[in-house]
Amino acid sequence: MLKTMAETAMLLSKSILERINFSHMTHRVYLLMLILLSSIHAILFAIFGAPFLVSLDFVVIIIYGLTLLVIEARYPLISRTISHFLPLLHCFAYCTIFLSRDSGMFLYLLALVPASFLFFERRDYWLRTLLTFFVFVLSSLSLSFRITPPWYQLDAFQNGILTTLAVGAVSFSLYLFYLNFSRRLEDKNQELIYLAQTDSLTKLSNRRHFIEQIKLAIHAKPDCAVLLIDLDHFKNINDSYGHFVGDIALAQSAELFSEHIGNEDLVARLGGEEFAIMIKNCSPAKAVEVAQQIRGDFEAHKFKAENDLSFHMTLSIGISRLGSDYQSSLSRADRALYQAKQGGRNQVILAE
Ligand SMILES: Nc1nc2c(ncn2[C@@H]2O[C@H](COP(=O)(O)OP(=O)(O)OP(=O)(O)O)[C@@H](O)[C@H]2O)c(=O)[nH]1
Numbered sequence: 001m002l003k004t005m006a007e008t009a010m011l012l013s014k015s016i017l018e019r020i021n022f023s024h025m026t027h028r029v030y031l032l033m034l035i036l037l038s039s040i041h042a043i044l045f046a047i048f049g050a051p052f053l054v055s056l057d058f059v060v061i062i063i064y065g066l067t068l069l070v071i072e073a074r075y076p077l078i079s080r081t082i083s084h085f086l087p088l089l090h091c092f093a094y095c096t097i098f099l100s101r102d103s104g105m106f107l108y109l110l111a112l113v114p115a116s117f118l119f120f121e122r123r124d125y126w127l128r129t130l131l132t133f134f135v136f137v138l139s140s141l142s143l144s145f146r147i148t149p150p151w152y153q154l155d156a157f158q159n160g161i162l163t164t165l166a167v168g169a170v171s172f173s174l175y176l177f178y179l180n181f182s183r184r185l186e187d188k189n190q191e192l193i194y195l196a197q198t199d200s201l202t203k204l205s206n207r208r209h210f211i212e213q214i215k216l217a218i219h220a221k222p223d224c225a226v227l228l229i230d231l232d233h234f235k236n237i238n239d240s241y242g243h244f245v246g247d248i249a250l251a252q253s254a255e256l257f258s259e260h261i262g263n264e265d266l267v268a269r270l271g272g273e274e275f276a277i278m279i280k281n282c283s284p285a286k287a288v289e290v291a292q293q294i295r296g297d298f299e300a301h302k303f304k305a306e307n308d309l310s311f312h313m314t315l316s317i318g319i320s321r322l323g324s325d326y327q328s329s330l331s332r333a334d335r336a337l338y339q340a341k342q343g344g345r346n347q348v349i350l351a352e
Pocket residue numbers: 201230231232233234235236238242243244245246247250271272273341345
């Protein structure tokens with residue numbers, strides 16, 4: 001029963017933590033966590049019968065509260081400095097003056113290092129370095145100094161509870177650091193994969209991704225058609241209206257092609273004014289039908305650029321069935337496209 005409850009609590013907290021986007025987590029959350037931790041201490045000290053320490057925690061809570069509500073908005077750097085250096089002094093004072101190092105409060109210092117990586121801006125390296133240095137100095141001081149006698153002599157059990165809480169905070173801080181780090185790495189990976197697969201102008205797949213996908217499709221779905229598309233006399237658009245308008249026309253063409261394909265299909269820009277479409281589960285006759293629709297819609301489409309400029313374009317399409325050798329399939333589609341160009345453009349040719 002206890003085991004099931006613990007497992008449920010673990011799963012629940014894990015799923016909550018995984019939903020939090022730490023890369024967008026603000027410094028305010030960190031301040032809120034400090035307030036929560038200080039409140040837990042205040043309650044514990046009240047139970048332990050140490051009213052002075054309760055009032056000390058209240059003072060600290062008020063400072064964090066003011067930092068959160070007033071200073072954070074106007075002076076973020078001061079706010080960050082307070083929220084990192086105040087806990088340092090707080091722990092140091094507890095370990096050397098009020099409770100002695102037996103309380104284990106110095107362990108909180110360790111939690112501040114991973115926390116600084118979580119909550120400081122990336123560019124604040126100097127602040128992190130300074131903080132790490134302070135943590136080192138203060139933890140070694142609080143371990144070696146003993147301003148005896150401590151103001152409050154807690155018993156071993158009470159010290160144990162405080163130490164457990166501190167170790168919990170350190171572990172939690174390390175866990176958040178790991179979670180944040182692995183998420184950032186994952187986000188970066190996804191971003192790199194996207195950049196490596198995408199054409200920056202049209203946001204379609206690029207040639208590399210298209211080739212990868214047709215290689216996969218050969219094994220997975222035998223009935224695929226490949227359409228190679230080339231815009232007709234595109235040079236004239238650039239020459240007449242400029243390269244910028246040419247770019248707009250390419251982006252609009254990409255949108256139009258995307259409207260004609262299903263979820264499983266893929267449209268890509270191979271380069272320049274050349275595009276390709278892979279249609280899965282598609283007979284050659286059906287591929288010709290789709291290609292003719294694209295050609296007709298493209299011809300009818302009014303391309304628009306700034307200053308009320310509008311113009312029409314046409315395209316040519318070569319089609320082949322995707323066989324076991326993708327290179328020969330592409331070559332056959334390319335030859336069909338060449339025939340379409342030679343035959344006067346604005347037409348669809350299916351490779352034999
Ligand atoms: N605006 C723009 N133009 C591009 C881009 N990439 C290639 N081009 C232009 O596309 C044009 C392609 O011209 P050509 O290969 O002669 O082909 P075409 O004029 O379309 O003629 P055909 O294909 O024979 O019908 C060239 O003017 C290139 O500069 C691009 O990213 N943006």
